[in-house]
Amino acid sequence: MLYENWLQTGAVNAQNTPDCPPLAGHIKTECLVVGGGVTGLHAALRLVLAGKQVTLLEKTICGGSSSGQSGGFLTPESEEDFLKLIRRYGKERAKLIYRAPSEGVRLIVDTIQTYGFQCDMRTQDSLYFSNKRSHIDAVEEEAEAREENTLPFQLLNKAQLQQVHPGKGYLVALRYPGSYGINSFAYCQELKRLLLTKGAAIFEHSEVHTQKGNTARTNGGSVSAEHMLICMDKMKTEFNRELSKKFYHIQTYLTVSEPLTPEQMRALFPSGELMCWDTPWDYIHYRPVAGNRIIIGGSSPWTAYLPYHKRSSSVISSFVNKLKRAFPAIKDTEFNQYWSGMIDVTKDLVPIVDYDKDTKSIQYAMGCAGLNWAAFCGDYIARRVIDPTQTEDLSAFLGAHRKFWVSHSLQSILGKRISFFINHVYELLRR
Numbered sequence: 001m002l003y004e005n006w007l008q009t010g011a012v013n014a015q016n017t018p019d020c021p022p023l024a025g026h027i028k029t030e031c032l033v034v035g036g037g038v039t040g041l042h043a044a045l046r047l048v049l050a051g052k053q054v055t056l057l058e059k060t061i062c063g064g065s066s067s068g069q070s071g072g073f074l075t076p077e078s079e080e081d082f083l084k085l086i087r088r089y090g091k092e093r094a095k096l097i098y099r100a101p102s103e104g105v106r107l108i109v110d111t112i113q114t115y116g117f118q119c120d121m122r123t124q125d126s127l128y129f130s131n132k133r134s135h136i137d138a139v140e141e142e143a144e145a146r147e148e149n150t151l152p153f154q155l156l157n158k159a160q161l162q163q164v165h166p167g168k169g170y171l172v173a174l175r176y177p178g179s180y181g182i183n184s185f186a187y188c189q190e191l192k193r194l195l196l197t198k199g200a201a202i203f204e205h206s207e208v209h210t211q212k213g214n215t216a217r218t219n220g221g222s223v224s225a226e227h228m229l230i231c232m233d234k235m236k237t238e239f240n241r242e243l244s245k246k247f248y249h250i251q252t253y254l255t256v257s258e259p260l261t262p263e264q265m266r267a268l269f270p271s272g273e274l275m276c277w278d279t280p281w282d283y284i285h286y287r288p289v290a291g292n293r294i295i296i297g298g299s300s301p302w303t304a305y306l307p308y309h310k311r312s313s314s315v316i317s318s319f320v321n322k323l324k325r326a327f328p329a330i331k332d333t334e335f336n337q338y339w340s341g342m343i344d345v346t347k348d349l350v351p352i353v354d355y356d357k358d359t360k361s362i363q364y365a366m367g368c369a370g371l372n373w374a375a376f377c378g379d380y381i382a383r384r385v386i387d388p389t390q391t392e393d394l395s396a397f398l399g400a401h402r403k404f405w406v407s408h409s410l411q412s413i414l415g416k417r418i419s420f421f422i423n424h425v426y427e428l429l430r431r
């Protein structure tokens with residue numbers, strides 16, 4: 001398989017993506033956004049729509065990091081089922097944590113519809129299925145949790161499941177609405193285009209290497225701002241030693257098929273497209289995308305915490321083979337391209353959104369794992385600039401000073417990689 005991001009190459013070719021020049025010289029602005037992923041772009045959008053003067057600095061190109069590498073699976077669950085959220089956070093916090101990414105989904109979908117973005121948005125119900133007897137309980141318990149909390153769903157038995165997704169050995173499934181597929185790289189390009197037409201100044205290839213007070217410096221110049229919103233990923237220690245300790249990353253893989261024939265597509269989805277999640281490893285997921293292709297995403301514990309990009313197709317090939325065994329109709333379909341990316345995460349997998357410890361004119365929104373969280377958090381920090389009195393206070397569970405099971409002092413002994421791994425295992429077991 002070729003190491004190439006199909007979503008990006010396709011979108012770049014199709015859309016003649018506008019390139020923004022690097023920053024040169026010194027400028028003053030009302031609001032500076034650092035980072036042009038979905039978090040920064042949504043922060044900038046909320047601000048320009050409120051009439052603010054906005055400058056955005058991006059290290060590479062907008063959507064050039066996680067946001068443009070993503071598979072574009074857009075679900076309110078933030079890739080976690082509702083029951084897991086209840087087990088981890090208790091009922092009340094789970095509802096709040098469910099609400100934030102749900103709002104993120106709404107924001108993305110509304111933006112696409114309002115401005116007519118071309119980014120392959122597809123309404124795709126989620127299908128959370130089991131192909132192992134031992135996991136039937138997991139599906140049924142999730143159904144109960146959703147029922148208790150009045151979230152819409154449909155529980156499908158084997159015969160019903162075979163009518164919508166007839167995989168060999170697939171036993172039971174939960175189907176629920178409210179999820180969408182997008183080409184996230186194309187989405188970022190559309191947001192960039194919109195921001196430019198609304199008057200935002202965007203400088204790409206402009207890495208902020210230092211930030212002192214309300215001034216950020218790049219190799220080509222500097223920006224002083226009344227408000228600074230920092231939405232960057234992979235923060236370097238030199239940039240902010242204390243804050244950088246709070247983020248690591250999880251490596252995940254994607255591949256896309258060559259175009260399927262209409263018969264093959266019907267063999268997978270006889271009654272319409274779905275976004276599928278495999279319960280034992282619900283990080284394996286797949287859905288149809290543009291050009292009658294299937295995109296498959298997944299991660300492995302052996303590569304997830306590696307500090308470097310592991311360019312090996314073996315992780316994703318095993319998922320492809322699994323899908324081919326379940327659907328012999330695609331046994332000869334080629335998957336020629338795969339890519340990996342690193343998702344910034346915190347130790348408890350919930351983003352950190354906070355004010356700078358010395359001034360409320362600087363805010364951070366980082367570790368937003370999921371496009372939904374990214375859109376919500378970017379919008380949230382921008383709303384706090386526009387009118388803090390009208391913005392809900394979520395500092396109790398998004399604040400930078402919340403406690404983690406593996407403390408910062410233990411992290412300094414164990415190292416970042418092991419500490420994050422242990423804390424994530426703890427979070428999984430709490431579920």
Ligand SMILES: Cc1cc2nc3c(=O)[nH]c(=O)nc-3n(C[C@H](O)[C@H](O)[C@H](O)COP(=O)(O)OP(=O)(O)OC[C@H]3O[C@@H](n4cnc5c(N)ncnc54)[C@H](O)[C@@H]3O)c2cc1C
Pocket residue numbers: 034035036037038039040057058059060061062063064065066067068069070071072073074075206207208209231232233234252253254297339340341342343344366367368369370371372374
């Ligand atoms: C392979 C892969 C698949 C994924 N699939 C999905 C999915 O299907 N569904 C889903 O919801 N989520 C998915 N995700 C996760 C999701 O893409 C991210 O969580 C989300 O996009 C994070 O957005 P962000 O804006 O916070 O970060 P990023 O998109 O990482 O944006 C941060 C930006 O800051 C810039 N930057 C960094 N340092 C500096 C600096 N010093 N100066 C200026 N700019 C800087 C970076 O270049 C980058 O563009 C996936 C991620 C990956 C990697």
